Amino acid sequence: MITYSPAQAAEVSGFSIDTLRYYEREGILRPIARTSGGHRTYTEDDLGWLDLVHCLRDTGMPIADLRRYAELSLDEATLAARVALLEEHDRRVQESIDTLRGQQERLREKIRWYRDQGV
Amino acid sequence: MITYSPAQAAEVSGFSIDTLRYYEREGILRPIARTSGGHRTYTEDDLGWLDLVHCLRDTGMPIADLRRYAELSLDEATLAARVALLEEHDRRVQESIDTLRGQQERLREKIRWYRDQGV
């Protein structure tokens, strides 16, 4: 089975090693497997999960929600709750996109206004 | 001339009184006019500026950039620099919208995947 050293996991996931440890402490990652000497070895599964974590963080999901989602993922019987959480998040993402677009339009009006002033 | 008490300015602008004072300290607002007793009186102009500040904050412009923009606004000869700053910001806003949309698409795929699992 392919595994990854902390440095490799950081490289592939795009999170720093410190952040990976922090996420583990926070319960966002399940305890990562270790070598006999105590060094972490990340699996492909871990990397896959980190990929989703990256998506959720990029879309502004707070750490606390991520932990909640991670906790739900430990229990097979929570599929519906997990989907609900993701859908709720999707709505918030949509809202921020909408806000961003609206404000961007105002920003562009301001820029046009400057242009009309002869800039 | 119409003026606004701190509470009214907060109400209209959507910022808290504390935030208004903070922005003034930070140089994002020029010194607000005062009554003889030292109480602030916001003008329509102040409110208009706050409206733009809100737009820029909503689109993620950091406080430091806002201060820089405010400083430029003190000098008539900086129109070009101000426009450049806004256009640069507009590009960053566009980037975050693009990122958000891309990640939202991934999020929705994940939700569809759950749905396909029979949730």
Place this chain on the structure above:
DNA sequence: GAAATCCCTGGAGCGCACTCCAGGTCAAGG
């Protein structure tokens, strides 16, 4: 003119999400 509100200042405190550090242990190349 007294009571109730509102506002003032300087500075401390907070929540979030990391990021860094000291002092040590582990692992791989020569």
Place this chain on the structure above:
DNA sequence: CCTTGACCTGGAGTGCGCTCCAGGGATTTC
């Protein structure tokens, strides 16, 4: 082996953007 670099832990520190507080003065309302 031995060195060198990667990794470990617990905990402190950082940066951002507010937010709150104490102690006191200003204003409005009755």
